Amino acid sequence: MAHGDITHIDIPVSDPARATEFYGAVFGWQIAEMPGFEGYPMWQAPNTISGGGLAPRSDDFTTPRSYVEVDSIEETLATVRKLGGRVVTEKSEISPTSWWAAFEDVDGNQIGLYEGTTGAG
Known part of the structure; x- marks a missing residue:
């Protein structure tokens, strides 16, 4: 992805x-x-x-949430905050090589974020 x-x-x-x-x-x-x-x-x-x-x-x-893959959750959440969105869940570990977070956009829609790696690095 x-x-x-x-x-x-x-x-x-x-x-x-x-x-x-x-x-x-x-x-x-x-x-x-x-x-x-x-x-x-x-x-x-x-x-x-x-x-x-x-x-x-x-x-x-309370409503379905789509997750979008990003290169960096931290950078994406910084952009969300800068543009008036609200972080719902800070970056959280799923596994040692994958993380998720969630935010609300400027209209109150929740969107999830996914960041993952494949292998060491």
């Missing part, structure tokens, strides 16, 4: 088992929990490219 590509979509859910059954039946998605991500079932569309997660619903997370 390249800078600016949409890489992941989270859907807020209150009951992961119910949502897994629902989205699996409606769209034919393959949905399963991955080791280390219990309570966060991940889905993959039949095209095997599109995917995301069924994330716990919270007061701050």
